Amino acid sequence: MKIIIIGDGKVGSTLASVLSKEDNDITIIDKNANVLNQTNDDLDVICIEGSGLNIKTLHEAKVKESDLVIAVTNQDEINMICCLYAKRMGAKYTIARIRDPEHSEEIKALMEELELNQIINPEYTAADHISRLVLWPTFSDIELFADNKVLLTKYKIDDCSSLIGKSLTDITEFDRANILVAAIERNYETIIPKGDFIFKKDDYIYIIGEVHSINMFLQQRNKRYNKLNDVMIIGGGRISIYLAQILLKNKIKVKIIEQNPDKCIHLNQILPDAMIINGDGTDYDFLLSENMNSTGAFIALMGHDEANIIACLIAKNSGAVKTIAKVTRIKGLNLIKDIGVDSIVSPKLLTANHILRFARNLKVKEDPSINELYMMNENKMQALEFSVEHAYDFLDIPLKDLKIKKNVLIAVIVRNNKIIIPRGDDCIKLNDRIIIITSLLKIINLTEIF
Structure with a gap:
């Protein structure tokens, strides 16, 4: 497929890396020549210096021939207009990153008016995951x-x-x-x-x-399975806002530490049920004075990976039950976990999961059956959920009699809302949903696992 990505920032470069490994032709548009040069060195993609709002630049990228245009600049409005231009110029499908909380209640209307096929919000996706x-x-x-x-x-x-x-x-x-x-x-x-x-x-x-x-x-097994009662969030950005809203609805007490006084005022206005503290989230003595050692979950959502990791390590050593750090760099995620951070969240990777699922479904328009896609262990393995909507040859045959490819596990069958952990005598039937685990990273439909 021909895919155009407008915006070569953190999300754009990650999408380019993931999608280019799936035999897609990728073109990236960005105004920053230095960023494009780095991407050009790292990936087998076409880089065009310019603005996605410029009609000439879109023509140069051959938007008319594109299967998918993804706009992921830092500004919602630019992303919307880029997608509108692309659609009017002939792009088959468009996806826009829209992340401002003020737009969250207008998503359906925006998709209809701008003819968007999908909207992505990395910050909300990350908050939901956390x-x-x-x-x-x-x-x-x-x-x-x-x-x-x-x-x-x-x-x-x-x-x-x-x-x-x-x-x-x-x-x-x-x-x-x-x-x-x-x-x-x-x-x-x-x-x-x-x-x-x-x-x-x-x-x-x-x-x-x-x-x-x-x-x-x-x-x-006497493991802790109930939710925690309180959290301390370091950093008052968009992820923190979305996360606080979700947790407060679940009756979890929220304390947000933010260094910028103006942001604190804004947070107080939009999150009246949360406790907002103006302070330095990297100051150990200050965090102790705010009872970091007795908090249920310590969640570091600052702008720098190193600050988030160090803060979580300090919190863990001080007695925090659960530590969660946001990171932007993908390589070395496992190493971060090994040094003591309980959970690592990468908004870029979570977004890539959604885009990759959408792109794979476009390749089989007559059978777009991937419902969910989840990258495991830095994308060395994937979990995929498929809908069984056609009369395939493998239906109603015991799994033990099917030649399932190596490194593919049929993990779950969902049938009439019943969850089945399949054994050799179980069969796949029409209208089932199937969840597989596999290290084969380019599967686009169920027939490819046999």
Whole structure:
């Protein structure tokens, strides 16, 4: 597919990197020559210096021939106009980044008036993801599938775990709870385990199953599965605003530390139920005076990765139950977790999940069956949810009789709102939804797993 990305910032460059690996022809438009030169050195893409608002520049990018135009500059209004121009000039599909909270209630109207096919909001997406990590604090990562009925979660095997030294076959509690060990991260590699797999300390386990089943499993293992009661958020940007709104609706107390006095006034106006404190989120003594050591979750959302990581490490050592850091650099995410930060959230990667799903569905317009896509372990493995909407040859045949490709796991079948952890005798049927885990990173429809 021919894809044009307008804006070569943090989100744009990440999208270009991910989409260029999917056999797409990528063109990037940006006014900053230095940024474009760096992207040109790193990626096999076409770079055009100019503005997405300039008709001549759009013609140079051959927008008329484009399958998809994605506008991700730093200004919502520019993104909207770029997409409107692109659509009028012949682009088949358009996606705009619109992130101002003031526009959140107008999304449907904006999509209709501007003929947008999708709107992305990295800040809201990140806030929604962080809220799940607060609601399920045991896990270092989490994703929901099948209309929030199925939970894919990740947690670390600690020193006291009864799993250490045992094989997957020896452990019956997963089967009893009707959940599946879908994948293991070990030494930065991701494995789909077989029955003889032996668990080790510091392994990260991905488990998948019905939300209720996973909650019961945690309760039986005496793990903390209830939501936390309070959070401390460092930084008062857009993510913090969205996150506070979500958490307050869930009856979680919110304290936001922000260094800019003017921002504090604004936060007080739009978040009257949150506690807003003017102060330096990197000042250890100040954070202690604000009871950092007894907070449920400490969430660092400042503008610099290093500041977020260091703040979380200090909070963890001071007694914070859960630490979450926002990062913009993708490489080395696992290393950050290894040094003691409980959860890492990358708005760029979360956005790329949504765009990648949309782009893959465009490649099979007659069968756009990918409902969800989730990149695991720095995109070394993916979880995908498909809808079974056609009479495929593999339907109604026991899974044990199908030739499923190596490194593909059919993890869950959703049928009439029932969650099935499939065994060899189970079949895929018409109108099912299927969740697979795979290291094959270019799958666009179900037929490619057989």
